[in-house]
Amino acid sequence: MASNSRPADPERPRERLLAHGAGVLTSPELLAIVLRTGTRGCGAVALGHRLIERFGGLRGLLSAEARALLAIDGLGAAKTCELLAISELNRRALEEELRSGHALDQPQRVKSYCLSVLAPRRVEHCMALYLDTQYRLIAGEDIARGTLSQASVYPREIVKAALRHHAAALILAHNHPSGVAEPSTADLALTRHLKQALALVDIRLLDHLIVAGDMAISLAERGQV
Structure with a gap:
């Protein structure tokens, strides 16, 4: 048949x-x-x-x-x-992984997540990833939106948000719409000031990521956090 x-x-x-x-x-x-x-x-x-x-x-x-x-x-x-x-x-799947795992053990996933959120932005955005004591993601929030050249970020407001989320640690990330991944003097100064402000309330700044094009640069990997 x-x-x-x-x-x-x-x-x-x-x-x-x-x-x-x-x-x-x-x-x-x-x-x-x-x-x-x-x-x-x-x-x-x-x-x-x-x-x-x-x-x-x-x-x-x-x-x-x-x-x-x-x-x-x-x-x-x-x-x-x-x-x-x-x-x-795809963004939610990456976020799910960060909520269930340890951010310090999966830096590439953290980078992928930040790329998925920040790479499409045409103006500069800054976001914070708030982590618990096991370095699992509690929440990710936009904390500033600026022009093509800068965003206003206030460490005091980030500390307040971290305390509101009962965070034990934090990862900062922002994009460079210009496509230039190198950190500016202002980026490095913000990292220092935020690390000091968070330390006063016993919260760790684990990293500051800069997203430019399809790249995510880790200042922690460069020893600049």
Whole structure:
């Protein structure tokens, strides 16, 4: 008796994923599964290629704002929402890991989390990660939003927030929209002042991360905290 089933088309990402796992697919093919359809004259896989090239890679695509995505031919509201949802789910998964593990034992995860939050920002933002006695994440909060060149950060306000969260330690992070990762004189001065202020209430400043482009620089790793 002849079977009605047909072998999976090697050009069809969904069938290949189910047959062999997601790892065998290229990034444009994985995007094609999310997008489902392309545009006239441009299939879903080709659209995936275009998006990756347009945003300079997957990180750029998944950190893009809604306005930038909606401006792309072939991305309507539905596809834009799907890409934004994937980005937010990734951020929440990273946050989940930090809540259940020890931040000091997973510096790359801390960097990945800060990149997911800060890399898309077009103006300078500063955030604090408040940690418990086991260095697990209690909360992550924006504490300042500035211009393209600076953000006003007040150590006293950070100390007050840390006490409100009953934090035992803290990681500071901010972005450089210019793409220059090197810490400024003001960055180093803030780190010193904040460390001193936190020490007065027996809270440790574990690190100060600077996010620039797809990089996250740790001042602790440089011995500057």
